[in-house]
Amino acid sequence: MPRTKSKVVRSSLAKAPTGIQGLDEVTGGGLPKGRVTLLCGSAGCGKSLLAMEFLVHGAVQYGEPGVCMDFEETEQKLAANVASLGFDLRELSKSKKLLVDYVSVERHEIAETGEYNLEGLFIRLGHAVKAIKAKRVVLDSIEALFSGLRDDTILRSELRRLFQWLEEHKLTAVVTGEAGEQTLTRHGLEEYIADCVIALDHRVTEQISTRRLRIVKYRGTSHGTDEYPFLIDREGISVVPITSLTLAHKVSTDRISTGIPVLDEMMEGKGFFRGSSVLVSGTAGTGKSSLAANFTGAACARGEDCLYFAFEESPSQILRNMRSVGIDLEPWVKRGLLHFHAMRPTSIGLEGHLAAIHKMIEKLRPRVVVIDPITNLVSPAGTYDVKSMLMRLVDFLKVEQITSMFTNLTFAGDPQARTAAAVSSLMDTWIVLRDSKPGGRSRRELYVLKSRGMAHSREPRELIVSDRGIELGGVLTDYSSAPTAAGLSKVVASE
Amino acid sequence: MKKSSAKKRAPTKTSRSDFYQLRLYIAGHTPNSMAAIANLKKICEEKLQGKYRIEVVDLLEKPQLAKGDQIIAIPTLVRRLPPPVRKIIGNLSKTESVIVGLDLQPAR
Numbered sequence A: 001m002p003r004t005k006s007k008v009v010r011s012s013l014a015k016a017p018t019g020i021q022g023l024d025e026v027t028g029g030g031l032p033k034g035r036v037t038l039l040c041g042s043a044g045c046g047k048s049l050l051a052m053e054f055l056v057h058g059a060v061q062y063g064e065p066g067v068c069m070d071f072e073e074t075e076q077k078l079a080a081n082v083a084s085l086g087f088d089l090r091e092l093s094k095s096k097k098l099l100v101d102y103v104s105v106e107r108h109e110i111a112e113t114g115e116y117n118l119e120g121l122f123i124r125l126g127h128a129v130k131a132i133k134a135k136r137v138v139l140d141s142i143e144a145l146f147s148g149l150r151d152d153t154i155l156r157s158e159l160r161r162l163f164q165w166l167e168e169h170k171l172t173a174v175v176t177g178e179a180g181e182q183t184l185t186r187h188g189l190e191e192y193i194a195d196c197v198i199a200l201d202h203r204v205t206e207q208i209s210t211r212r213l214r215i216v217k218y219r220g221t222s223h224g225t226d227e228y229p230f231l232i233d234r235e236g237i238s239v240v241p242i243t244s245l246t247l248a249h250k251v252s253t254d255r256i257s258t259g260i261p262v263l264d265e266m267m268e269g270k271g272f273f274r275g276s277s278v279l280v281s282g283t284a285g286t287g288k289s290s291l292a293a294n295f296t297g298a299a300c301a302r303g304e305d306c307l308y309f310a311f312e313e314s315p316s317q318i319l320r321n322m323r324s325v326g327i328d329l330e331p332w333v334k335r336g337l338l339h340f341h342a343m344r345p346t347s348i349g350l351e352g353h354l355a356a357i358h359k360m361i362e363k364l365r366p367r368v369v370v371i372d373p374i375t376n377l378v379s380p381a382g383t384y385d386v387k388s389m390l391m392r393l394v395d396f397l398k399v400e401q402i403t404s405m406f407t408n409l410t411f412a413g414d415p416q417a418r419t420a421a422a423v424s425s426l427m428d429t430w431i432v433l434r435d436s437k438p439g440g441r442s443r444r445e446l447y448v449l450k451s452r453g454m455a456h457s458r459e460p461r462e463l464i465v466s467d468r469g470i471e472l473g474g475v476l477t478d479y480s481s482a483p484t485a486a487g488l489s490k491v492v493a494s495e
Numbered sequence B: 001m002k003k004s005s006a007k008k009r010a011p012t013k014t015s016r017s018d019f020y021q022l023r024l025y026i027a028g029h030t031p032n033s034m035a036a037i038a039n040l041k042k043i044c045e046e047k048l049q050g051k052y053r054i055e056v057v058d059l060l061e062k063p064q065l066a067k068g069d070q071i072i073a074i075p076t077l078v079r080r081l082p083p084p085v086r087k088i089i090g091n092l093s094k095t096e097s098v099i100v101g102l103d104l105q106p107a108r
Helices: A007-011 A047-061 A075-083 A089-094 A119-132 A144-148 A152-168 A261-266 A288-301 A315-324 A330-334 A350-364 A386-399 A418-424 A485-492 B031-047 B095-102
Strands: A036-041 A066-070 A098-102 A110-112 A136-140 A172-178 A196-205 A208-218 A227-233 A236-239 A277-282 A306-310 A338-342 A368-372 A403-409 A429-436 A443-451 A461-466 A469-475 B020-026 B052-058 B076-081 B086-089
Touching (some): A036 A152, A047 A066, A047 A075, A047 A089, A066 A075, A089 A098, A144 A152, A261 A443, A261 A469, A277 A386, A288 A306, A288 A315, A288 A330, A288 A368, A288 A429, A306 A350, A338 A350, A386 A403, B020 B031, B031 B095, B086 B095
Parallel strands (some): A036 A172, A036 A196, A066 A098, A066 A136, A277 A403, A277 A429, A306 A338, A306 A368, B020 B052
Antiparallel strands (some): A196 A208, A429 A443, B020 B076, B076 B086
């Protein structure tokens, strides 16, 4: 976070950025500078990784060397873990940016014969801090001391002294602790830490795992009490940031083609607004993906980067299927304009998907994003408020002026299913596709149910998908049930 | 007793199996450190006359030595010889625990 010299900023709490995507937003700039932060959670929840990232990013990006006192893993093992995130621990320690001290505490080799204190630990830490002029410290996990030393009273008073020592030396520290059954940490470390406590959680429900982060306490900073989903992947941790939900983003008057001339025609002859969100809903086989692919192809032809999230088919399958209807996306993939990102909807939780989507968008900064289909993401089965997360995503896309298209599968007889209704209020444009059989001939129909900020056509047209691509026919006059906007809008009355 | 600087290596080959090489880690002249030195000297004189060597390491002077023997607590006594290495912590006031901890054979 850039530091300004304004009085307002100076009077607020100084922060040490973690460099972890999303976490700095959630904490208003990072962890409290010169203070101790407790990071707690059960085994395998990502505590050590988060702590290490804080340290490595500090050393690499923010010019703050760091010391890690690791009570669990040896220097070699830790080096291997950090290497998986693309950092060379050996190089970092050679250039005196990072120092790891493995502290082995094994009860069976220690007999206690009278009074003692933990001055040895203090000396080691002090020595390490001095050696590289460290500004950051990680103690992972200091609770190992409880299993190694028998005298709880000495240990507790020494821990208190240790945390004081860290603050006296103006070190920004992260202390990890294993989650307890009734308490945040097994040995009640939270009693000693007044400034910042962050809890990580890894839940598996119905075989789908979701990781969440919650700021339990952060003195002097207003913070959300929400649980933020986070991801762990090859690049480490990323937290889904809470973008401002104020509707203050700039709207564009710039228009972009839908990829179908007649559809552009239906929308004042200009197509979608740039940065708007488009929902394409329809029953199975009505051509939702084709429409999305066509839109993508048109964007690529304008030289715009596109990111296509596929939840049902592999990229190669999509490419093959689209070729069969005359849409060749392969050249755009080869030219690096079109990026596919395929995920199985069940591989990670809903929040996880949204987190992954967020991250990819941040990384590639495309002009157009397609999510095909969104159906699985908005299923009402999600315990967490998926809609609010989706709102965050849509909001984020709008702020970034990224035009987005979401396809949504609906079921016959219920074209405006509840899921679609839940999502539609977030969408600027809603295109409905459907099958119909007037006079025994089967055909596909398309109409624009709504499109904010423009005078659009409401008349249905035939959607013709052939090996020459997607085309729209003339206005249909013989459609069975009139798709009056008024009638259909009942579903979205909450809008 | 003189404080010897930490020697790199003990004369393993020449030492007999009942020779005790002990290293006591302290941090400045605190009451616990002073007590540990006195207690250790007394126990050794009683149990290991002529068969021991004590080396006192003050970590305030040589903090870099704390890592090698994995020192956390002060005072810590490390039995470097005979093998295996044993570690006991505290001011060594509980003589029985020291004897057990160092696995001292009763004086013959």
